Amino acid sequence: MAAPESLTAATAQDPFRSFAPLSARRLLVLAGIAMILAGMIFGDIFAVFVLHQNASRVGASLRAAAEAALAGDAGRVQASFADVGAFLENRGTKVDTHVHLIGFGFLALLLAILQPWVAISEKYLRRLAWLLVIGGVVLPSGVFLIHYVGLAYSPLQAIGWASIVADAGGLFVMIATGGYLYGLARRLANPLRNKRSDHLLSAPDGTGRLLFAGGLFLVLLGFLHGAYYAGADLYRHEAADYNLLSQIASGASAGNSIQVGRALQEYGLLQGDKAVNIAAHAHFAEFGLLAMLLGFFQPYVSLRQIWKRRWAGILLLGSALLPVCVLLEMRFGLVAGGLADFGGLLVIVAGFAMWVGILRYTGALDAEMGRRA
Amino acid sequence: MSAKRVLLVGGIGVALLGMTYGLWYAVFAEHQALDGIGASLTAGLTSAAQRDQAKSAEALQRYRVAKYKYERQVDAHSHWLGLAMVLIVVGIGIDYVRLSRKQKLFLSWGLLIGSVLFPLSVLLQTVSAGPDPKILAVLGSALVILALLGAIVGVLRRPAAA
Numbered sequence: 001m002a003a004p005e006s007l008t009a010a011t012a013q014d015p016f017r018s019f020a021p022l023s024a025r026r027l028l029v030l031a032g033i034a035m036i037l038a039g040m041i042f043g044d045i046f047a048v049f050v051l052h053q054n055a056s057r058v059g060a061s062l063r064a065a066a067e068a069a070l071a072g073d074a075g076r077v078q079a080s081f082a083d084v085g086a087f088l089e090n091r092g093t094k095v096d097t098h099v100h101l102i103g104f105g106f107l108a109l110l111l112a113i114l115q116p117w118v119a120i121s122e123k124y125l126r127r128l129a130w131l132l133v134i135g136g137v138v139l140p141s142g143v144f145l146i147h148y149v150g151l152a153y154s155p156l157q158a159i160g161w162a163s164i165v166a167d168a169g170g171l172f173v174m175i176a177t178g179g180y181l182y183g184l185a186r187r188l189a190n191p192l193r194n195k196r197s198d199h200l201l202s203a204p205d206g207t208g209r210l211l212f213a214g215g216l217f218l219v220l221l222g223f224l225h226g227a228y229y230a231g232a233d234l235y236r237h238e239a240a241d242y243n244l245l246s247q248i249a250s251g252a253s254a255g256n257s258i259q260v261g262r263a264l265q266e267y268g269l270l271q272g273d274k275a276v277n278i279a280a281h282a283h284f285a286e287f288g289l290l291a292m293l294l295g296f297f298q299p300y301v302s303l304r305q306i307w308k309r310r311w312a313g314i315l316l317l318g319s320a321l322l323p324v325c326v327l328l329e330m331r332f333g334l335v336a337g338g339l340a341d342f343g344g345l346l347v348i349v350a351g352f353a354m355w356v357g358i359l360r361y362t363g364a365l366d367a368e369m370g371r372r373a
Numbered sequence: 374m375s376a377k378r379v380l381l382v383g384g385i386g387v388a389l390l391g392m393t394y395g396l397w398y399a400v401f402a403e404h405q406a407l408d409g410i411g412a413s414l415t416a417g418l419t420s421a422a423q424r425d426q427a428k429s430a431e432a433l434q435r436y437r438v439a440k441y442k443y444e445r446q447v448d449a450h451s452h453w454l455g456l457a458m459v460l461i462v463v464g465i466g467i468d469y470v471r472l473s474r475k476q477k478l479f480l481s482w483g484l485l486i487g488s489v490l491f492p493l494s495v496l497l498q499t500v501s502a503g504p505d506p507k508i509l510a511v512l513g514s515a516l517v518i519l520a521l522l523g524a525i526v527g528v529l530r531r532p533a534a535a
Contacts, residue, residue, distance in 0.1 A: 245433055285459075
């Protein structure tokens with residue numbers, strides 16, 4: 001295999017040391033991208049197989065509570081709300097698994113970039129990196145299991161084993177992040193250590209610039225959409241939420257089933273409208289950050305320049321397609337939903353291609369190191 | 374102080390602010406808020422089932438207030454953390470932005486002030502129903518939007534001829 005462009009560009013400085021086999025940076029980059037991809041694949045599976053079905057069950061339970069109120073059965077109202085709680089817990093733990101895997105992946109990439117400014121020996125950095133990766137996987141896994149494990153065999157009254165395991169994962173991540181912050185503070189406190197350059201950020205890369213610009217643009221779109229939503233819809237939605245629930249309650253009190261049915265239908269549509277707006281806003285921002293972070297690692301992506309550009313373009317296309325189509329879901333239903341999932345798939349495929357490119361880079365780097373030794 | 378330092382140190386500071394607030398909120402307020410929302414909604418419909426409209430309306434009013442507060446408290450926390458991440462990432466990549474040192478510094482302070490101000494104004498909406506927090510929110514978000522626009526313009530600029 002010929003020496004890849006990115007290797008020759010970056011070897012001018014010192015990737016052999018900072019990106020050596022089993023180094024903290026290599027671990028954080030490869031594990032960080034893998035965690036982001038795993039979180040996104042989980043999110044796509046959740047969106048296709050769980051999200052809508054779960055929303056239907058929540059809606060059905062709310063309808064059952066309203067019908068019980070209409071029939072004057074206070075006991076059944078409370079039982080129906082207990083069901084709503086269980087469905088919301090199921091949904092909430094799935095969303096948390098998705099969000100935390102991706103969030104810890106972002107954190108791993110961020111710490112990988114900051115590595116040269118962390119004044120701690122490589123041996124301890126490696127331990128902290130492992131701690132972060134283990135905690136970053138254990139916490140979402142524990143959160144995922146909360147709904148299924150419940151309080152079985154738990155030594156505590158209100159917290160189950162899955163929550164305890166998740167909390168332990170969170171503690172690992174906190175210790176690792178605290179260690180990195182301590183290292184950063186040590187470097188800031190010692191001016192002699194401040195003059196430090198990093199081959200990763202100083203290696204010029206056109207694809208990195210493209211991803212940085214595209215990512216900034218996506219974050220800006222997310223913020224503009226959020227500002228528009230806050231100005232045009234947020235207060236209207238909040239008022240409608242209260243008014244519709246009041247109509248359900250007053251209709252049930254008065255025995256007016258038509259009013260209850262109509263209000264329930266509008267309430268379902270309102271929740272859908274709110275959900276797509278929040279999801280679009282969050283995904284614009286998250287994909288923007290992902291594009292910018294991946295942009296910094298482009299010198300490590302050992303692919304031909306044309307393919308690096310193509311994968312960057314596909315990642316940006318998918319990153320824009322998903323939130324735009326999520327927004328259109330209320331109007332175009334499953335077609336828009338399918339396109340949104342396709343957008344997510346494009347991001348996953350492009351991210352995986354970059355991950356493979358980095359893996360190729362490590363292979364080339366290790367071979368070169370072996371040859372020199 | 375360089376733009377990079379403003380963004381990196383500011384970003385870490387905003388992240389610590391968001392996490393500290395989140396920790397306090399999770400330990401002392403979140404469960405109570407969620408319990409309040411669930412209990413008031415259940416009470417609203419239970420009272421409706423008992424044909425007690427006054428009690429039902431009162432419970433739903435409690436639900437409205439609790440949900441309004443809860444959503445803003447969570448929004449403040451998540452926006453502080455999200456914007457901290459944006460500050461740090463823009464700080465790392467600030468060399469891609471082809472603007473003068475002074476322009477970059479101006480842009481960095483704008484982004485930092487907006488990132489602190491916007492979530493703070495969202496939080497202030499839970500203690501003041503007046504227009505002031507909303508004006509602050511508009512100001513904070515405008516600062517963030519303008520700073521991001523400035524950064525995009527800087528990244529897209531052609532390099533100056535040597």
